[in-house]
Amino acid sequence: MNNTRLYLRAIFLGLCIPLLMISCTKETLLNKVPVVDAGQTQNVKIPEVTLTGSASDSDGHVVAYLWSQVSGPGASTILNAGSPSTKVMGLSNGRYVFQLMATDNNGATGVDTVSVFVNVPNVVTKTLTLQPINNTAEYKLNLRGSDSWAQGDNFEFVICAWTWDGATFNNRMALKFDMSQIPANAVVQSAKLALYSYPVAPLNGNHVDPNYGTSNSFTIRQINGNWNPSAFNWATPIPVTEANKVTVPTTNESRLDLNLDVKGMVASQINGNANYGFHMMLDNEVTYNSRIFVGSYSVPYAEKRPKLEITYQVAQ
Incomplete structure (x- = not known):
């Protein structure tokens, strides 16, 4: 370390005596x-x-x-x-x-x-409840023997594997709700799909129990592409994605209403501008298993039509 020393000296009694010494550090004085x-x-x-x-x-x-x-x-x-x-x-x-x-x-x-x-931005939370009557985007997908077709005007919403006059008769469902009121940039907080078991003896299945069989679990998938109901063919399945699918377990209860969390699928439909609807089918399409709900064309049970309730946030 370099020091600068200042000495003040005086002669006293013939001796040179340092009276004062001051030592300063240059690094301290010049610190940046x-x-x-x-x-x-x-x-x-x-x-x-x-x-x-x-x-x-x-x-x-x-x-x-x-x-x-x-x-x-x-x-x-x-x-x-x-x-x-x-x-x-x-x-x-x-x-x-x-x-x-x-x-x-x-x-x-x-x-x-x-x-x-x-x-x-000011964020507003809104809830949209969709429960259309006579939903023209609700189809029962039928397979009887080797014949297949899409059918509208359903008062029963049928997911089943059965027989009819000795021939295999399977049903799947395709269902779409009009969500055009919701902006594409909305943030979906929740989405619940309500399906109500048919309250009386159904015309499909065993004609007694809407839910029947030991393997009646089914899965809801998001349809991810256009399809033409008039050209539907069982051999050419409706395009679906496995992302965000919801599986409903088997039940032995004759009637069981459902309120299903479909937030992931709905968010994808809204934010991706890709609302092609939902597809529902039994996980194992073995005969004598059914899940039968009220369809949108039902008149006596209008309050039990399929319902989708969406809560979302949007910036204003």
């Missing part, structure tokens, strides 16, 4: 403050932001950081104030200014500030 960068101005549309800053020290090293709020429309919460990068939460709409201070190994400090502009 850290150079701090608090980052670029940010514009956010959510009530939080991540601040990322940095600092350097040309004649030493940075030993500490400290974030603080300088101004803003309200108090915020800085999660890691002593880190060069931190998340800040609890922001309100308006302009915030945050300061990053860095301290070097000799105690010198440098600061820099950054502005954050917050514009959180």
